Amino acid sequence: xxxxxxxxxxxxxxxxxxxxxxxxxxxxxxxxxxxxxxxxxxxxxxxxxxxxxxxxxxxxxxxxxxxxxxxxxxxxxxxxxxxxxxxxxxxxxxxxxxxxxxxxxxxxxxxxxx
Numbered sequence: 001x002x003x004x005x006x007x008x009x010x011x012x013x014x015x016x017x018x019x020x021x022x023x024x025x026x027x028x029x030x031x032x033x034x035x036x037x038x039x040x041x042x043x044x045x046x047x048x049x050x051x052x053x054x055x056x057x058x059x060x061x062x063x064x065x066x067x068x069x070x071x072x073x074x075x076x077x078x079x080x081x082x083x084x085x086x087x088x089x090x091x092x093x094x095x096x097x098x099x100x101x102x103x104x105x106x107x108x109x110x111x112x113x114x
Contacts, residue, residue: 021092023059024085028071032057035075046070062086 032039043053048067055061063086068079094100 021089022085023089024063024068024082025057025059025061027082027085028063028075028077029057031075031077037075042074046074062090 032042039053039057040050043050046053046067048070052061052067056063056067063082065079065083068082068086071077071082072079
């Protein structure tokens, strides 16, 4: 039992963070490829520009709520898990941004002094 108390909480499987976070666009891109759906065709069908769709699918743009719901309507892929994946991706990327983490550390110091 003493061994469990000495274990680093960051090393417990449920607490591990992925080395490379998955952008929901990757999942959607795989889905399109699997179904043989072209990005241009889907963009036309959704009424959005090809470049916007392509940037989402390549992880260069955030998957917003509206586009997630459009994907749900077009592909039958639930929007909620895609949005949760986007949120997790954003959190992991923010935590890996050294300058942003330094800013948070500074804010915490100021808040602690209040």
